Amino acid sequence: MVNTMNKKRTISIRHPQLIKFRNTLREVISTAEDVELGKLLDEGKGLKPTESDADGKRVRDISDKWQKLETAWKKSLCTCSLCGSRSSNMTFNTHFKAWFCVTCYKEHQKFYDTKAREGEIWNAEDVYRTPSTEWWP
Numbered sequence: 001m002v003n004t005m006n007k008k009r010t011i012s013i014r015h016p017q018l019i020k021f022r023n024t025l026r027e028v029i030s031t032a033e034d035v036e037l038g039k040l041l042d043e044g045k046g047l048k049p050t051e052s053d054a055d056g057k058r059v060r061d062i063s064d065k066w067q068k069l070e071t072a073w074k075k076s077l078c079t080c081s082l083c084g085s086r087s088s089n090m091t092f093n094t095h096f097k098a099w100f101c102v103t104c105y106k107e108h109q110k111f112y113d114t115k116a117r118e119g120e121i122w123n124a125e126d127v128y129r130t131p132s133t134e135w136w137p
């Protein structure tokens with residue numbers, strides 16, 4: 001699974017019923033995430049982190065779980081990392097290790113292409129500062 005995430009790719013669905021199915025599935029996953037976040041909120045209720053070290057640790061653990069869940073959602077194939085669209089075909093950006101809707105991806109690719117051509121973006125590892133579009137392949 002991890003190895004396949006090193007390639008840029010677009011997952012496109014055109015069949016209207018499959019699009020509907022995919023979007024419904026994304027909503028189900030989103031709802032499951034909301035339920036988990038709600039449970040974490042409930043776990044944190046009544047804790048007094050300023051008065052108790054144990055409560056403080058508990059709040060940090062809950063906060064850590066919350067961050068992980070949010071990051072997993074934002075980087076998932078279910079939603080565009082930029083505009084939040086849940087109903088688009090998505091392209092995987094290998095540099096950011098995240099999915100973007102095809103519209104956002106193309107817009108940003110054009111931006112990075114232009115900036116690289118103008119010499120404003122270069123490969124971070126490259127001492128000669130060769131223009132690079134590595135951030136948005």
Ligand SMILES: [Zn+2]
Pocket residue numbers: 080081082083084085100101102103104105
């Ligand atoms: Zn987008």
